[in-house]
Amino acid sequence: AQRVTQPEKLLSVFKGAPVELKCNYSYSGSPELFWYVQYSRQRLQLLLRHISRESIKGFTADLNKGETSFHLKKPFAQEEDSAMYYCALLTGTASKLTFGTGTRLQVTL
């Protein structure tokens, strides 16, 4: 069965410090992975997807099939990055999207 693991519930960093939010997945097929973000009092929204290989708001994520990981990275954290981040895995022909438990990123001055 597919599974997404985000080992950290809370990650606290200083403004300007590098950020890495960890995500590991378990799936026997070919994975498609996403990062979603939920800012305070807002709805969940797509941040980026691995097939697009783009950088959004300075964030990047590389799919590492050998390590079954899809970590989210940003070289310099900003206050406005404080939010809840969810890693998600798309599987199956019926397009089931499974989320991890989420990591709260807190950027402090």
Add this chain to the structure above:
Amino acid sequence: DAGVIQSPRHEVTEMGQEVTLRCKPISGHNSLFWYRQTMMRGLELLIYFNNNVPIDDSGMPEDRFSAKMPNASFSTLKIQPSEPRDSAVYFCASREFAGELFFGEGSRLTVL
């Protein structure tokens, strides 16, 4: 388009009462998902529909939970009878095939 619309935004009820949460997906989207969000378990997929047909309801906690999608523009999630442990934020989301998943603002349920 106003996006995915959920109602009610907040619901406070007493244990044993029936709760009905509603969702209107984005027009043209053919997949609809119901998720439950809690601090301990994050986002859990309860059930999803493709073209109004339930595909996977393995995430529905127990028989007290049921979901329907009578047409392409409306879905309900019902809890009967409700229990305090059902307190959570329930999200509805929709997408086109292979497209981005769009979420509603959620329905915050409190069962006393």
